[in-house]
Amino acid sequence: MNELNLEYKIIGKDKTLVVIETGIGSSFYDWYSIVEELKEDFTIVLYHRCGYGKSQDPKTSRTTKNIAGELNCLLDKIGIKDKFILVGHSFGGLCVQNYAKMYPHKLKGIMLIDSTSFNFKQLYMLDTPVMNFHIAIDKMVESNINCSKK
Template identity: 50%
Template sequence: MEKLENAELDLEYKVFGTGEKILLLEIGIGSSIYNWFPFVKNIMKDFTIIMYHRAGYGSSRISINPRTTKNICHELNKFIESLGIKEKVTIMGHSFGGLCALHYVMLFPDKVNGLILLDSTSPNFNRLYNLDIPVMNSLISIDQMVQSNLDNSYKSKEELRNLYNQSIDDCHGILTKSEVIRFEEFITSPNMFKTVAEEFQNWESNSESIKELGEFPNIPLTVIARDIEASVNAFVQYNIPKEEAVKYEKVWRELQIGLSQLSTKGKLIIADRSDHGIHLDRPDIVIQGLKRFL
């Protein structure tokens, strides 16, 4: 694992592949680049893939700047420049990482040749929390996500290890021994959960910042959205009423359609039989979507 260290940045990152096209990956909130290793190994011949941990994640230094998408984008831009990358890049953002990627494209349109939004958070995400879904809101509202991550940030590494023991065990056989150790360090870091809580806290202001930038640049855009039925079934397994899950998923799909319409070069792909982790459930669909950018 590489580290980029200078006066402003100290970021952990990994480069895979030898392809001519550069694909930069912006991961979801609370996720690690290690979860992406199995997927990116499938596209190493076509792309040079750059993955990194945002400030406060993994061994990337905690930033003194608020965890807004705007600050994340400016840090990302400095990171790209520090790597000496001169050519335009393709960016793929998953979940909250999609919101960051969307913001980056609008701030630095001349540095991007295409964007893939993988079941991305929408700047209009507030529509989801205006629904009559009391049980779901009691479990996954922004306030709940902030509080649960703050609670974890006060836990010891041992408490976090016990809490995420299954996630650590699941890495064996998928990652190398050294990568498993690094993932364990990632998931047992109280500072990471503190960072995630702050990222959640800024979601509303992030959305306003993005909207203030005006129109989205007319670049190739692919939106890959999860399957409604698969996601509803997953919510039901967590004791969320089906009628609430259906309401939520209907609006989530509308938001994905809206994202795909930001550009006249936008395209929507539905990942059949996949929940939110499309790169894990249906890597074949993500790979198919990436072919457009070769």
């Protein structure tokens, strides 16, 4: 994978490392209040995926496999050698699940927070009229695409 220019921050000084993969449309700044609570007990790596914050625009399709590979390149670039805990929120949870499949030897564990399911399309096949009325997949995809461009 070519050299990536991804914006990141490392906060905290404890030996236990936590890497956070944010959801679609989220910034790592959204995690600062949580990081403030954790920084005494952990070292936290926050980063913006391609197309977010000051990170470069994506040069590959936005698949969870490509995102996991990009995260791995960043962690190699900044010298992360110890096993770490990988946290994934929402869409970031899908990326974390793919990272765990690709690089299981690098992880102490994963934590999924309100993660999107790998088989999320099956959820929309269920007969749930109330959910279908409030959450249309087309509108959610459109919203996520719009948020990812900001």
